[in-house]
Amino acid sequence: MELMDLGTLGARQRPGTKIVDLGVFFPWIEAGAGYTVAVRIIHELDQFMEQIPALSFALSQTKTDPNYGAYWSGTVDLASTPPPPGSHWGSPGRHVYRFVVAQGSRQVDWVIDPFAREYGPGKMSAFTLDYAPYAWSAGESAWKVPDLRDLVVYELHLGEFNNGVQGATDRLDYLADLGVNCLEIMPISNVVETVEWGFQPIGYFGIDDRFGKRSDLQAFVDAAHQRGLAVVLDVVFGHTGDNFPYNYLYDALGMGNSPFYGSTFGEQFGFGRHTDFSLPLVVDFYYTVCNHLLDCYHVDGFRYDCVPEYWDPILMRGYHELVYQLHQTAKSNIAAGNWTRFSAPGGGPSLIQCAEQLEFPENAVAQTYGDATWQNHTFDAAVAVATQSGDAQGGAIQNLGFKLGLDGFPRVETFNGDVLPKTAFQYTENHDHPRFVNLFGQEGDGLFAAGDRGNWFRVQPYLIALLLADGVPLLWQGQELCENNSLPDSGLGRVRFYRPVPWEYFYDDPGKGTLWLVRSLLDLRKSGSQFRQGEYYFHNDWSNYLSKGVLVFHRSLGNVESYVAVNFGQTDQSVWIPFAMGGNYREELHGLAGLSAVPPGSWQQVVVPSNYGRVWTSTPT
Numbered sequence: 001m002e003l004m005d006l007g008t009l010g011a012r013q014r015p016g017t018k019i020v021d022l023g024v025f026f027p028w029i030e031a032g033a034g035y036t037v038a039v040r041i042i043h044e045l046d047q048f049m050e051q052i053p054a055l056s057f058a059l060s061q062t063k064t065d066p067n068y069g070a071y072w073s074g075t076v077d078l079a080s081t082p083p084p085p086g087s088h089w090g091s092p093g094r095h096v097y098r099f100v101v102a103q104g105s106r107q108v109d110w111v112i113d114p115f116a117r118e119y120g121p122g123k124m125s126a127f128t129l130d131y132a133p134y135a136w137s138a139g140e141s142a143w144k145v146p147d148l149r150d151l152v153v154y155e156l157h158l159g160e161f162n163n164g165v166q167g168a169t170d171r172l173d174y175l176a177d178l179g180v181n182c183l184e185i186m187p188i189s190n191v192v193e194t195v196e197w198g199f200q201p202i203g204y205f206g207i208d209d210r211f212g213k214r215s216d217l218q219a220f221v222d223a224a225h226q227r228g229l230a231v232v233l234d235v236v237f238g239h240t241g242d243n244f245p246y247n248y249l250y251d252a253l254g255m256g257n258s259p260f261y262g263s264t265f266g267e268q269f270g271f272g273r274h275t276d277f278s279l280p281l282v283v284d285f286y287y288t289v290c291n292h293l294l295d296c297y298h299v300d301g302f303r304y305d306c307v308p309e310y311w312d313p314i315l316m317r318g319y320h321e322l323v324y325q326l327h328q329t330a331k332s333n334i335a336a337g338n339w340t341r342f343s344a345p346g347g348g349p350s351l352i353q354c355a356e357q358l359e360f361p362e363n364a365v366a367q368t369y370g371d372a373t374w375q376n377h378t379f380d381a382a383v384a385v386a387t388q389s390g391d392a393q394g395g396a397i398q399n400l401g402f403k404l405g406l407d408g409f410p411r412v413e414t415f416n417g418d419v420l421p422k423t424a425f426q427y428t429e430n431h432d433h434p435r436f437v438n439l440f441g442q443e444g445d446g447l448f449a450a451g452d453r454g455n456w457f458r459v460q461p462y463l464i465a466l467l468l469a470d471g472v473p474l475l476w477q478g479q480e481l482c483e484n485n486s487l488p489d490s491g492l493g494r495v496r497f498y499r500p501v502p503w504e505y506f507y508d509d510p511g512k513g514t515l516w517l518v519r520s521l522l523d524l525r526k527s528g529s530q531f532r533q534g535e536y537y538f539h540n541d542w543s544n545y546l547s548k549g550v551l552v553f554h555r556s557l558g559n560v561e562s563y564v565a566v567n568f569g570q571t572d573q574s575v576w577i578p579f580a581m582g583g584n585y586r587e588e589l590h591g592l593a594g595l596s597a598v599p600p601g602s603w604q605q606v607v608v609p610s611n612y613g614r615v616w617t618s619t620p621t
Helices: 138-142 158-162 165-170 172-178 214-226 245-252 280-297 319-335 361-366 377-387 390-404 436-440 453-468 503-507 509-527 529-533
Strands: 010-013 019-025 035-043 055-065 069-077 093-103 106-111 125-129 153-156 182-185 230-235 301-304 352-356 372-374 412-415 418-421 472-476 535-538 550-557 560-567 573-579 583-587 595-598 602-608 612-619
Touching (some): 010 125, 138 214, 153 158, 214 230, 319 352, 377 453, 390 535, 436 453, 503 509, 509 529, 550 573
Parallel strands (some): 153 182, 230 301
Antiparallel strands (some): 412 418, 583 612
16 A cells, blocks of 8 residues: 555645645546546635636646556646636635546536545535644643543534534533543545435545534544544445546546446445455555544544445455554554554554444454454344343343353454454444334334333443443444434435434433433443453353343452343342452442442342342452
8 A cells, every 4th residue: 555645636725825736636537538627616705606607727637657547737826817806716715626527529527626635515625725724732742542442432423413513522521521532423524415424425535514624623633632532533435425536527428437446346235336445546545545534633543334345355455454554554653753642552553443344343353453343243132132022032131241241352463463452342322223212112203203212211221231341332422311313224314314412302301311320330431440441251140130131240350340230121130149259349320238248259139120230349348
């Protein structure tokens, strides 16, 4: 993998002037074959004015790169170009632009710049004239990414969470107070639609106009770091939107092929045309995207969407090569005194690289330089517990007990002398699934269906088990408030329906009750290293626990151990638990009367409330 030279690509203003240089690779679009390329530019304040046209400037092909194809470039002096009457041309601020590619009578307009750093509405690239680079806070240089084992992740969509990046910035104090320390941001990449999840990207090097501007995202990351919150971006590299230029342009020209897509992976996942990581342009493009996001925006890692689209364990291309190369790049930058946020006591780097690999999640961490993965094992097990009864539920609880301990996942791997910690994300909700409370009753149907929040208490045992289990717990925006919106399995209503977090839930009983529990559990996890880094042991006892709808596990580290018992049933259950270490045990959730002078290895009878749980932690004798 090689970094592409962004100093020659995209739109760049020369310091101290109003001269803008532009450069772009359009493979196969050769001047010798009669092709021409022009750029059309207009100030963003003028773009919807009928009497003010965009100005057009011709680019020229100056070379053909052996890996990336025809390179087209040009220079626009905004100061010496006569402006349209009444326009803002050449004034400080954002100008939007697009390319026009022609061959004879054929013309393709509205081609965005694949290397643009900024975007206008829809299919428009942008640059800001007299852009002032963001000044990072003094504390940014001291920021360190949390240890992988200490992460608690909160997934959010910038538009839905609180109306854009500025609104999300205003909620950072709330998130820090909640007890999370890592934010996983759904795709910020440019898309055509105003309301969209972001998984059909057409621009990668900046933040979509619907969320905010470049400096807004930088300020968001800076403010998050000041509050102890890492920032991970959800990135989509296995497929693109139809209007991505290396898709749209070549389709519009009727070429029947593209320099970005091949037949290697086909379209079996149903998300559109898939990128081909056997092509140098694709490999280096996405490597350069990641490097830019890490360097320009100071993000702390990535969640790689739909990794099966570019999963290639045979030739070690695609995901395997990308996470390896970024790991090595982080090491090199640390050695050079850069990216110091990734320097870790164990040698690091602590760059967060998490796959969405739901088909082979264990392999995503065991066979690659990626250190974590999304996995649906725990989620599926929790859903089975919530939707079954009798012996079937007991079997589902047994399965959930193993999955909460990440059964089958490695904890460390060594590749090429690099010792890499490994884990997986644990969740009962994320953007891909309906809210968990909806499993217990739902009102209405279709897009406007909603879960019955009167059943909020039934979610409690699942939260207790999830947030104190092994792995990295993940909360989806609003989960802590007992959010209850619906989510279709397919269709445009799934990804283009606006579902803002209902902050009014903060004040009602279901919201307050769920929020109190989440905060309490995350306080326990933060203060108790046994929950973050300790051993996990599932008490697989059918007659004593599982047949009664009870799940019991304990977490231990050194001379501290905690026993967690949750009851998924509708009646209180009396069970016997073997306390290995003995001594005194305090009850963690409510400070109830604990257990005193417990003999080592003795069984103690305890009551586990219905739809709830208990947590006992050893205390020094």
